[in-house]
Each structure stands twice: as structure tokens, then as C-alpha cells.
Amino acid sequence: MEKPAGLLLATERYGSGQSWSYRVKNGVVERRRDSSQGGSRSNSVVDVFKSIFLPQGYPDSVSGDYLQYQFWDTMQAFASSLSGTLATQASLKGVGVGNQEATVAAATVTWLLRDGTGMLGRILFAWRKGSKLDSEAKKWRLFADVLNDIAMFMEICAPYFPACFTLIVCTAGVFKSIVGVAGGATRAALTVHQARRDNMADISAKDGSQETLVNLAGLLVSLILIPLVTDNPGLTLGLFFFFTILHLFANYKAVRSVVMDTFNEARLFIVLQQYLKDKRILSPLEANQREPVFFEFVKSAPIRLGVRLQEVVQSPDELNMALKDNNMPYLLGIRNGCVSVCLGPEASVSDEIRAMCQAVWLSCTLTSREHSCSTPKQQSPWDMVCESHKLMDANFYPFLQGVEAAGWDVKRTLLDWDEWRVGWKTKST
Structure with a gap:
């Protein structure tokens, strides 16, 4: 039928x-x-x-902050494209384009020196700071864009200092090479965050398409600007500062819009401090809104993770004190105002989070005592370590369950651990 x-x-x-x-x-x-x-x-x-x-499956295939971040990232890319046009024009003028007395050899040497110093700077920066770019992606992303604007400003000013032109453009080249490393690496870290279906390649490819479209729009606008700014340094600088302000504002809004659900040192510090204060667990959105995106000059006592054993203990007695009330696969110590954590090879991700929580508490305690106006009887560093173990025994597991329920990813972290892993004997009697 x-x-x-x-x-x-x-x-x-x-x-x-x-x-x-x-x-x-x-x-x-x-x-x-x-x-x-x-x-x-x-x-x-x-x-x-x-x-x-947009990536296939949008919006389900990306993180919730994707669209807002991409909007501000597009705005900053457009402003940067126009600023780059002004800087390129100044660089070409500086090497002699349009000057009959300039030689091809001199211009070529200047360009080669700029590229060579930039390559060297790229290698050195990646060596020194490469491991920091994952854990502090927001800060380094913003740092890269600020440095990029400084480099372009130097290129615009370079033609007015002919005696120092080569030095200025080489320094700007080093800055831009650092921008390339920091910007590219942090973009990759943000892509990992945005990918919700292991679709990092698709997100990266579509981000490239968006950037190409923005650069094309910038190219069209540049064709209108170039005749206006040629031989007009006042207008060039005025437009550059306008685009720079727009660029920095859009970058700040972009990194502020990112809501990462994995712990780095700053986010864990914020969430832990709130929990110890009133037992309230901050959501990823709340913690990210409080996370600083600028590098801070005044910091709490430094924390070093995954260090060698001798940076924590230097005698059998100190090893015994480090093991007191400690049944965890890590050791903590305080030396020269620095909190160090020595990690065992069997430590899990939750052990790493707990170790970091203890280190953060010790760092804050050290800093508060250094700035305290009163002078109570000073507690020994090992007594503070022992106290931190007791504090974690009472608070860590409820804290871990709370952050997981609040939406935090506790299966991986962005904590900056070094690669040392140490096995130690149990406390002697």
C-alpha cells in the first residue's frame, strides 16, 4: 500500500x-x-x-571563542598590512630606489645584511624562548605584534638617518625575525586550542585563506595610499601611528577573547587563589578574563619545574626533609628565593598539577613574607614545604574534582616543565 x-x-x-x-x-x-x-x-x-x-563543520568543529578571535585577528592583520606598506616604501627609499647616486651593489649588501642578521636572530630566539611559547601563548602573541610595530617604525625612520641606515634596518630585521618565530609558534598553539575535531590542518588552511583575503584588501587600499604619502613624511607618520593604534587595539582584543581550558602557571594561580580564598572554582572564561596578557616586571618568587635533584636538595639530611610528609612522586625545595620542583618518572598529569599548586602556594607565601611590614619568627624553608604538603592533602582532590566539573581540561597542561626526571630512595631511618 x-x-x-x-x-x-x-x-x-x-x-x-x-x-x-x-x-x-x-x-x-x-x-x-x-x-x-x-x-x-x-x-x-x-x-x-x-x-x-571557515573550517568544515563550523561552528561545532572549533572552540567557542573562534569567531570573536578571528574577527579581531582580521582587523589587526589589515592594519598591519597597511603599516607594512608604509615601512616597505621607506626601506626602498633608504636603499636608494629613485636615487641616481645609489648603486645596486650597496643596496644588495644592505638587504643581505638585514636578511642575515634576521636569520641569526630567528635561530637564537627559538633556542632561548621556544619552550615558553606554548605555556604563555597570549603574552608572546601580543609581544610579537608590539615588536613588529616597533620594527616597522624603525624602517620608516631609517631613511632620515643615512649614516645609521644599515644598522637600523638590520636591527629591525632581527625584531621581525623574532616576530616571525613568536607569531607563527603562538598561532600554532592557538590552532591546537581551537581545533575540536583534530582538524588543526583545516583551521590553519582556512586561517591562511582569511589572511590572504585581508592582505588583498590591504593591497587595494595601499594602491590609493602610496601616491598620497610619497614625499610626505608627515602624512606617512600620521597614518602609521593611526594604523599602529588600530593594530595594537585589535591584537589586545584578540588575545583577550581567547578562552583556553588548560592550565598554565597564570591560570592555575588565579583559580587556586580563588579556591583557597572562598572555595569557589572559577570557570575557564572567568580565569581567562583575569589572566594578564602583558609581561609583568614585578612577579612573585620564581618557580622552576622539572629541575635536577641538586637544585632541590644537596645533602642526605635535606632529602629526608624533602620527603617528610611527602608520598608524592615529586620533591619541592626552596633555594635562593626560588621554588624548585623535581619530578619523578612515574608522575601523572594530576601529580604535575598538584606539584604546581604547591609551588604556587610556596611562591605566594615567600613573596608575602618578603613584603610584610611585621617581622614574625621566620619559618624555615623546609617547614614551609612540609606545610604545603599538608595543605594539598586537605585541599587538592576536592580542588581537582571542582576544576574538572567547571570545564577545565585536566588530562593535559601547558605548564612549563623541563625534561629532568629523577628517581630517589625513600627516607632513611
Whole structure:
């Protein structure tokens, strides 16, 4: 017997944006888009635009902060593109473009020196700071953009100091090489955060498409600007400062919009301090809003993670004190105002989080005592370590359960651990 007309057979959807229904009409199965979504031509154009510039499965395939971050990232890229045009024009003028007395050899040497110093700077920066870029991606992202603006300002000013032109452009080249390393590495870290379906390559590719579109728009605007700013240094500097302010503002908004659900030192410090204060667990959104995105000149006592054993204990007696009330696969010690953590090879991610919580508490305690106006009887460093073990025994597991329930990812961290792992003997009697 034939099914009646209009009988719903099935429904299907593409991601979360479009849905269709299959119905029987006059013995024929018809496929129709959901009427609530409309079927206009403009809607089709939007769908094509999304498929070109947004990751497949958007918005379900990316983190919730993706669209806001990409909006501000697009704004900063557009401003940076226009600033770069002004800087490039100044650099070409400085090496002699348009000057009949300039030689090709001199311009080539200057360009080679700039590129060579930049390559050296790239290698040295990656060696010294490469491991920090994951744990402090927001700070280094903002740092890279500030440094990029400084480098472009130096390139714009360089032609007005011909005696120091080569030195200035080489220094700017070093700065830009650092920008390349820090910007590219932190972008990769943010892509890992945004990818919700192991689709990092797709997100990265679509980010490249977005950046290319922005640079194309910047190119078109630059074609209008160049005739206006040529031989007009006042207008050049005025436009540069305008674009720089826009660039820095958009970058600040971009990094502020990122909501990372993994712990680094700053986010763990913020969440732990709030928990010890009133037993309230901050959500990832609340903690990210409080996280500093600028490098701080006044900090608490430094923390070093994954250090060698001799940086924690230097005698059998000190090892015994480090093991007092401690049944965890890590050792903590305080030496020269620095909190050091020595990690055992069997330590889990939760052990790493607990060790960091203790280190943060010790660091804050040391700092508060250094700045205290009163002079109570000073507690020995090992007594403080022992007290921190007791504090964690009472608070850590409820804290860990709370942060997991609040939406934090406790299966991995962005804590800056070094690679030393140590096995030690149990406390002697």
C-alpha cells in the first residue's frame, strides 16, 4: 500500500547550519530544505563564503571563542598590512630606489645584511624562548605584534638617518625575525586550542585563506595610499601611528577573547587563589578574563619545574626533609628565593598539577613574607614545604574534582616543565 502524500521519511542536516527533510508526495520521494532556513540566493552566497573561509563543520568543529578571535585577528592583520606598506616604501627609499647616486651593489649588501642578521636572530630566539611559547601563548602573541610595530617604525625612520641606515634596518630585521618565530609558534598553539575535531590542518588552511583575503584588501587600499604619502613624511607618520593604534587595539582584543581550558602557571594561580580564598572554582572564561596578557616586571618568587635533584636538595639530611610528609612522586625545595620542583618518572598529569599548586602556594607565601611590614619568627624553608604538603592533602582532590566539573581540561597542561626526571630512595631511618 502506497504511503500518503507528505509523509515524513527521514531528516538530515549538514553540520549545525542546514537541514533537509525527505517526504513522499504522489509516490515520489522529495528532498526539501527546512522552511525556517529559507532558500534565497543570498543564503547560498553566504554558504559558499563560509565553505571557503571557515573550517568544515563550523561552528561545532572549533572552540567557542573562534569567531570573536578571528574577527579581531582580521582587523589587526589589515592594519598591519597597511603599516607594512608604509615601512616597505621607506626601506626602498633608504636603499636608494629613485636615487641616481645609489648603486645596486650597496643596496644588495644592505638587504643581505638585514636578511642575515634576521636569520641569526630567528635561530637564537627559538633556542632561548621556544619552550615558553606554548605555556604563555597570549603574552608572546601580543609581544610579537608590539615588536613588529616597533620594527616597522624603525624602517620608516631609517631613511632620515643615512649614516645609521644599515644598522637600523638590520636591527629591525632581527625584531621581525623574532616576530616571525613568536607569531607563527603562538598561532600554532592557538590552532591546537581551537581545533575540536583534530582538524588543526583545516583551521590553519582556512586561517591562511582569511589572511590572504585581508592582505588583498590591504593591497587595494595601499594602491590609493602610496601616491598620497610619497614625499610626505608627515602624512606617512600620521597614518602609521593611526594604523599602529588600530593594530595594537585589535591584537589586545584578540588575545583577550581567547578562552583556553588548560592550565598554565597564570591560570592555575588565579583559580587556586580563588579556591583557597572562598572555595569557589572559577570557570575557564572567568580565569581567562583575569589572566594578564602583558609581561609583568614585578612577579612573585620564581618557580622552576622539572629541575635536577641538586637544585632541590644537596645533602642526605635535606632529602629526608624533602620527603617528610611527602608520598608524592615529586620533591619541592626552596633555594635562593626560588621554588624548585623535581619530578619523578612515574608522575601523572594530576601529580604535575598538584606539584604546581604547591609551588604556587610556596611562591605566594615567600613573596608575602618578603613584603610584610611585621617581622614574625621566620619559618624555615623546609617547614614551609612540609606545610604545603599538608595543605594539598586537605585541599587538592576536592580542588581537582571542582576544576574538572567547571570545564577545565585536566588530562593535559601547558605548564612549563623541563625534561629532568629523577628517581630517589625513600627516607632513611
